[in-house]
Amino acid sequence: MNKLNISKCIVQKRKEKGITQEKLAEYIRVSKAAVSKWESGQSYPDILLLPELATFFNVSVDELLGYSPQLTNEDIKKMYNKLSHEFAVKPFDEVMEQCNKIIKEYYSCFPFLLSMIQLLLNHSTLAKTEDTKKEILQQCILLSQRVKEESESFSEFKSANSMEALAEMGLGNSEEVIRLLNDKLVPYSGDDVMLIMAYQMLGENDQANKVNQILLYQNVIDTLTLLTNYLSLHMMEPVLFEQIYSQGIQIIDSFQMKEIITNAVFGIHIVAAQGYLLQQEKEKALNALKQYVNIVCGYQYPLRLKGNRYFNQVDTWLEDNITIGTSSPIDEITIKTNFIKMVDENPAFTPLREDEQYKMILKNLKEKLGATVSDAGKNS
Numbered sequence: 001m002n003k004l005n006i007s008k009c010i011v012q013k014r015k016e017k018g019i020t021q022e023k024l025a026e027y028i029r030v031s032k033a034a035v036s037k038w039e040s041g042q043s044y045p046d047i048l049l050l051p052e053l054a055t056f057f058n059v060s061v062d063e064l065l066g067y068s069p070q071l072t073n074e075d076i077k078k079m080y081n082k083l084s085h086e087f088a089v090k091p092f093d094e095v096m097e098q099c100n101k102i103i104k105e106y107y108s109c110f111p112f113l114l115s116m117i118q119l120l121l122n123h124s125t126l127a128k129t130e131d132t133k134k135e136i137l138q139q140c141i142l143l144s145q146r147v148k149e150e151s152e153s154f155s156e157f158k159s160a161n162s163m164e165a166l167a168e169m170g171l172g173n174s175e176e177v178i179r180l181l182n183d184k185l186v187p188y189s190g191d192d193v194m195l196i197m198a199y200q201m202l203g204e205n206d207q208a209n210k211v212n213q214i215l216l217y218q219n220v221i222d223t224l225t226l227l228t229n230y231l232s233l234h235m236m237e238p239v240l241f242e243q244i245y246s247q248g249i250q251i252i253d254s255f256q257m258k259e260i261i262t263n264a265v266f267g268i269h270i271v272a273a274q275g276y277l278l279q280q281e282k283e284k285a286l287n288a289l290k291q292y293v294n295i296v297c298g299y300q301y302p303l304r305l306k307g308n309r310y311f312n313q314v315d316t317w318l319e320d321n322i323t324i325g326t327s328s329p330i331d332e333i334t335i336k337t338n339f340i341k342m343v344d345e346n347p348a349f350t351p352l353r354e355d356e357q358y359k360m361i362l363k364n365l366k367e368k369l370g371a372t373v374s375d376a377g378k379n380s
Contacts, residue, residue: 140167235275
């Protein structure tokens with residue numbers, strides 16, 4: 001819904017100038033009562049007075065009106081999915097031009113800006129040159145900072161801060177990432193358990209169960225992600241490496257995670273394959289790649305973020321709490337192309353290029369994900 005916030009703007013700008021309603025009324029040549037009604041929202045200034053007011057406050061008429069086009073959540077989801085698909089099938093520069101035009105139009109719709117930051121972060125790798133990629137990441141940082149400075153929503157602030165950190169990471173600015181994330185690990189407070197207990201005390205057991213499941217769902221994904229990172233840190237320690245990989249597989253199996261769309265579920269097998277190759281364990285590396293292929297080829301496309309039989313109460317929560325909804329943040333064509341590239345173009349697997357098992361694994365991956373994706377990404 002579009003809103004005119006001229007009342008709020010006049011009050012704010014008048015106070016910034018440090019003048020009274022009488023002084024403003026005198027300048028505009030209206031009564032003090034008229035100014036009072038403008039500021040209380042009882043009436044609006046005559047349209048002919050808007051340019052004069054805007055000039056007096058040194059703002060544009062649009063800014064004076066407080067005009068901030070807003071999109072519904074459904075509009076945002078549709079627009080995101082449309083642009084994501086266009087990145088997969090149209091020239092990159094053409095889609096970027098369209099993105100920039102829409103961002104300018106809805107510059108005050110912060111949920112939309114967050115979705116656009118996510119879109120640009122997810123597709124910056126398609127940029128033709130490294131300089132263009134860096135420009136896009138810088139744009140993500142500026143948009144994130146705008147949301148942090150202007151939004152009154154704490155959740156939007158947190159999301160923007162995380163996305164700013166991701167953009168800084170993409171630029172290689174590790175120190176800035178640490179600054180943004182504060183480099184402080186807060187000890188576990190038990191807030192989540194307290195929340196669940198509070199629902200139980202009110203006799204709201206269904207809600208307690210739902211919250212418990214949502215928190216468990218998040219923590220299982222977080223744990224698996226951390227294990228994947230931990231695995232990458234211990235590639236040259238075979239015993240510990242084997243233990244970490246085994247723990248990751250146990251989590252995937254215990255919570256039926258093969259159905260859950262999250263990077264760590266398939267990514268841990270790619271990291272394992274890379275580590276085994278460094279350890280000269282070729283057969284183990286090939287087996288890890290087979291696990292990867294089984295998972296990504298076992299997904300139902302187009303991908304959707306969802307729960308499973310174990311996590312059977314998270315679907316609505318995901319839809320309501322993710323700006324772009326439960327659709328995949330990247331178009332199906334791009335996703336399948338990236339799944340293939342993760343094996344086919346990964347420099348870590350160069351030692352396997354002539355291995356017949358590796359060739360069969362790659363052939364199987366390409367056939368199951370569809371031959372058409374091999375031509376995807378030509379727009380970049």
